Amino acid sequence: MSARVLVVDDLFPNLKLLETKLTLEYFDVVTAMNGPDALAVCEKGLCDIVLLDVMMPGMDGFEVCRRIKGTPTTAHLPVVMVTALDQPSDRLRGLDAGADDFLTKPIDDVALLARVRSLVRLKAITDELRGRAMASRDYGFGDPLAAAAAETGLDASILVVEDRRSSADRLATALGQYHRVTIETDPHKAVARASEGEYDAAIVSLDLDGVDGLRLCSQLRSLDRTRNMPVVMLADPGDRARIMRGLDLGVHDYLMRPIDRNELVARVRTQVRRKRFAHSLRESVQASMELAVTDGLTGLHNRRYLDSHLAGVFAEPALRGRPVSLLLLDIDRFKSINDRFGHDAGDEVLRDFADRIRAHTRGIDVVARFGGEEIVVVVPDTGLDGARQVAERIRERVETVPFAIHRGTRSVDVTVSIGVATRQPGDTSALDLLKRADTALYRAKEDGRNRVVAAAA
Template identity: 45%
Template sequence: MTARVLIVDDIAANVRLLQAKLEAEYYETLTAPNGRIAIEMAIEDQPDIILLDVMMPEIDGYEVCRQLKEHAETRHIPIILITALDGREDRLSGLEAGADDFLTKPVDDVVLMARLRALVRLKQMVDDLRARESSSRRAGLTDQAVYDRQISATGNVLILDDNARQAERLMMQLGEDHRCAYETDPEKALKIAAGRVDLVVLNLTAKAFDALRWVAHLRTHEATRQRPVLAIINADERKVMLKALELGVNDVVPRPVDMLELRARARTQIKRKRYGDFLRNTLDRSLELAITDPLTHLNNRRFLDHHLNLAMARHNRGAAEDVVSVLMLDIDHFKRVNDTYGHDAGDEVIREFARRLSLNVRAIDMPCRFGGEEFVVLMPGTDQADALHIAERVRSQVADTPFALADGHLLDVTVSVGVATSRGVGDSPESLLKRADEGVYEAKQSGRNRVIVRAAA
């Protein structure tokens, strides 16, 4: 797994040493001699990882880290602080500034590469989502305020430990920032992790179960694959730590546990998880908006075209059960409603019609707004007789009860419906819709408020 790494250090010899190590592992490297240039390069070049020295002139590494994490274009880039400082306060300062990890010089090369691989995996997972979120933001579908609310939320933390007393201590400390629960049974914990959990704190030194195997199971299941894991390790068990990172543990904290460091690392993981959730939710919302009519909340023409093409392709492969019917519905005298009562009243009629339509078709049917006062219902696996029956039910439910407007007016509304059913190999989506449209035209010409079936020629 390769990536582009930005090395930031004011000492040229340190930069060259890191460059040589990283390029030997096939990483692409960029370099910056100070914090100001590093910030500019991070925004412009979008590296996958930043290795950042703490002790630099003008702007120290902590301040660079803070600025990068506050900037919308760089907050997603993982940062590893590398420094000769090894005090507790130094580590906490780095983590509080938003760093994803804090390594001390001389750097253990194997540990560094393991941390790089783990963070690159996370970075690559969100890159595609982030690109799509950017498109949504340009379209006005997301804003900064929504993002800020997402990342500032309190997290749900699950602690898995075979030592209940130790788990309770962890829960008491983390409970000052988050909602916490603990579990001593790994099977139960796996099920809980599939729910609304933002972080798993795992005792990797547990004796009652194999914690590494539990991580492997967590990463195997779709529902838990992206769940962040912060593992508690014995500081001298280097092989266990490397294996844990290889299996997908996101971060580690050594025993004896510094509770402030634990809380800082937990916050970092939860923020990163919240950012991923934000991107996925934004993407889901964008996709929904792309196929949903905003007035009626029915599916739109784009959705209909896609699913009608799929249904007709199955039908043309010749399976008898893949017969397709469509209803085309046009509200009668709709222009008169707009002209008499105004466009707001017209919108009310459209919304109420969509509601009645949705209530009177089946779960497998796909009601869509075709445009204006026209609607189409795609009915997979439905023959002409069943389609006609459903069309009559919709027509009567519209005509039998007046539409109540917000101003108190009651309107009698009717609909003309055309029904068409696929006719076998060679039929097309366009010809199916054309036949249904011809049925609507005939219904209008013969008095409206009726259903006309247009059989294949």
């Protein structure tokens, strides 16, 4: 997997060494020799991952990392701190700054490439989401990246798969201060438990009795219910080969025994933050997609969705031969409601009107706001008589129960006229069906309103 790697180091020989290693593996390499230049590269979107030296004059690597992770437009970039420091306190400081991992000098080539490929793969998952989520700003959601980047990574639900009770208890004690921890000592039940629960992350020991911990990690990464859940491996120093294999399989992170309590907490928090970041972007995308086909006032489908749905009804061979009817509803003298009681009252009437229509239609029926106070109901697998009965039930419900306005302090009587049409053999498009329903609606208005009129066959 190719990617653009930003290498940041104030020493030119170190810079060239990493650049050469990565270039030989077909990565595109960008370099910077100080913090401000590195931040400029990140802000311009010129890299996919950052390899960041810690010990630099002026702005050190911790501060650079903190600024990258604290800026909404760059918070998604994976940062690997590259340092000669190898104390738990140094790793903790970097993780607190938001670093995704550490590489200790002299850098092991296998570890370097495994970590870069793993983080690039994870970043690729969120990149498309980020692009789509930015469109949600057009629908008034604000900046989804800022909201996602503000995530703390605390109060998460964590599953620990460890069959050594003493080790499991130590993990639960360390994480329990910040998260809700579930211990699963039976590795055979771990996948089912993870699938049934809503966990923010899983910690899996590779040294399980009678079970390949790496295979368990692989299963968690492949199942639909757990695919987006971060997985952290617990490994012994002699498990280096399996750690590299796990990263290739898509496992998110690892911890080496003996486990430092603070590093455990920091790494889990990093994974939870990343998972919630992606989840926030997915929700933003989903919300914008829903708004693209939803009327903001009534919550019904909008004209765009209606046109697409009707086009499918007339275009798909499996649907062309099946009956379909259409109701076109229009509130009688709606303008007078706005004029007498105000547009806020008119909006209240429209929302209630939409709710009453929904209450008298089926889940398979499509209810859409056609424009103004007009609403269309598409009734599949229903002939003219059946559609007329549906329309009459709606008309009666509208007429017999007054509409509350001004937040329930007043009420107003409302009636509706409805035109009904059903698809005919000669119809070539939805426009033919809509025209007949509109003609029937016009007749209902002309005949005195508050009535249902069916189009002639």
